[in-house]
Amino acid sequence: MARQPKPLDDSESMLGWFGVELRNWRTERRLTQDALGLKVHVSGNYIGKIEKADRLCNPQLAAALDDTLNAGGALRRLWARVEKDLERRRLESDKACTVDELPTVGTVDRSEPAAPALYDRRLPPFERRSFLALGGVAVLAAASLTDRVPELASTPLPSSVRLQDVEEVRLASTSFAKADNLAGGGGLARETAISQLKWAAGLLRVNRPPELEGPLFTAVGRLATALGASAFDAYEHDEARGLLEFGTACAEASGDWHLRATSLNWLSRQATWCGAPDAGLTLAEHGLVRSDLLTHREQAMLHNARARALAKMERVQETLAAVGHSDDVFADARDDEDVVWMRYYDGAQHHGDTAHSLYDLALLAGRSPRRAAERFRIAIDGHAPRFVRSRAISGTKLASLTMATGDPQEAVAIAHRAMEDAGRVRSRRTADDVQELVDLAQVHGEKPEVAELIERITTTVLS
Template sequence: MPQKPKSLDDTKSARAWWGKELRNWRNVRSLSSKGLGKRVHLSGTMIERIEKNERLCDAGLARRLDDALDAGGALRRLWRLVEEEAAGQSGDADSPAPARLSTGKAAQATWGLDGLPPGLIDPGRADPPAVVRPDDIAQILDAATVIAEWDNLYGGAGIVRSSLYGQLLWARGLLAAQCPPALEADLFAAVGRLAIVMGASAFDAYEHEDATRLLRFGRRCAERADDWHLRAAALNWLARQSIWCGMPDEGLTHAEDGLVRADRLTPREQAMLHNARARAWAKMGRPGQALAAIGRSDEVFGPAKGDEDAVWMSFYDDAQHHGDTGHAAFDLALLSGQSPAVAVARLTKAVDGYADAYVRSRALSGTKLATLIMATGDPEEALPVAHRALDEVGRLRSSRAVEDVMNLSKECRRYADDAEVAALRERIASAVRL
């Protein structure tokens, strides 16, 4: 017979009370812990541990659980007591708690997942050491690599969001530890790299406040480490996020800042930042400047060599170059009336060239390509491109990908009488609801 669930004591703390209410709502909805976990992209074991107050939750997850259980805001309202209790404990402490990165409420908890792959740190089982060793720095870099791989494969709103902040809080704790002078630059660079990866993932999940703070923190770490390559990466993501959020002028400023002392950057890094400039100019309706930035990106990317970049720049290959410049050309075609030929050619080359490790990038470029053809060309030609992109969007948890397919659906409206286009719109609606 199934083992009877452990009785929960809701008198210990507000958090314990919240965990018991979570279990109560789960039982009311006749959901197993595994079933609820699937709805919020956590394991059943993790749900049970949150209920038992053995693993920390945060405000963002509390909202998702409230929605998943259709609790009508009950869990959200109760979570305010948890936050008030935590604030009171912090204020009443005899000595102040160690400073933590200010990344919004969602970053104040340490999340972990069972069965973490090698390289990821489980914050529930390890505190930062008192003295930094080379192995600690290597572990941070391994964590950044694994998270980046997950982000590219699954999108920032999926499994990645369930494991991020504990990794950074552990790494951030190392900055307060005793560090040999010879390791200090490497430590700041590693923590900065992890923050930038997490910021990029938060951007993809539309957690924009967190993304901005993480990326700015990553930039500060890069500057402390005197790492111009890492600094360029942080400013590239800040630029892309600003442009996506409708602030192209701010995005252009970040991109231009990244190109300060461009002589210290590799050709790929320079091309990456010129692409951000091109996208900003395109959004501002300045086709001349956008085309000039695309041309400059092509020019500096041409002599790039494979062995001169940091390992984490390996994503910027020929496919990425054509995808990024193709996105700028896409905006020129739709916003400024430029010929779509350049964008179609570049996006096609990107879609055909992306490796399987970059599902999201291929899906984003494929969706843009289908949207452009639907808007300016033959809808019958756009259909197979759109369906291929949707196959990959269906594998992701990416708010950016969802917004792009919704824009594709809008372009389909002009062909409302076409049965195949109507079927595509129905498929898009189903994909967005999942």
């Protein structure tokens, strides 16, 4: 029997009322917290905290919730009342709080590490009120801190593009790609890169010397493609498609066949992932139109994109042929021929990518799982520490393959290792793969070790 949601109290505050109304509208539309969060680009956990008045909303999110739930402006209007109530409470707090009422810093228990004493009587009354006594030490409330962040002006565009500007855009994409490979789509790195892309795209409207024309378009397109791949990982598919198409356009404007191959590869994979393998196949083959201008790794990457699309369509022999072509060209790869952003495509990445197509053939078309399992193992052993997400995906897929076609006890051991990585990344693709593992494990749920694995995944990795 499904657990009933905890009753909410709408009498405590306007914020509580908003939470109750949000849950009512969500329930009326028959959406889970996770499903609603996906539509408005926040986590289901965050939706739950708004409903329980444990987290604040904001006008933009309230508007998105109102539109998504087709609430006819009810949630917009209610949030405006919440903000008025919060402001009223703030003014009352200012009047009520005096210096004499404030607590002093007590004796700190030296058995625990000392926390910084942030208490300062020079702060205005409302900000002093925001200090919370915790273990004898005053701590500043988060809401008060965020209110104190100053408005920051955007960096103006230069009057003319310099080589230094192009190098800064290149550095931005390299830094973001490293952070994304390590932790997955989202977080501070992505917010920073979005601002950098807006500024970088503005450079395309600025005068520039002819010798910087191509390098500028390549640098901007590379940053857009890295952000597009990250948005795909976060399941923000419309945004991902727009960024990747922009990256492709920049590549074609600069005549950069290497960037074009990368952006079309991601567009192909996204289309296949979203249930359009025929479009994915077309995009991959579009990337291979002038394969003579591509490096061996780039060709292997695009043949893998073809293989993934063909496998989803259960075109077995063509999938195997595409994997074979990928293996053949990758065998001739040289370390000195690739652009910097292709350095990720090493032997581990190649084996993991080809294994995905063979995995689909095993589960969708009943083919032997042996080749897929072998390649996943090579990928897991070979992934460098900075590619946590790739190792998590390969490990999870191997566990799922073993759970579906082999020994469940062996699958459990593989899965526990993979969950160490999966729990460290923000990745909707990884989460989906983990959920697939849970679904496959349910068949063997009567086994204690499998039941323990399912419990671990649902209470930690997927919570």
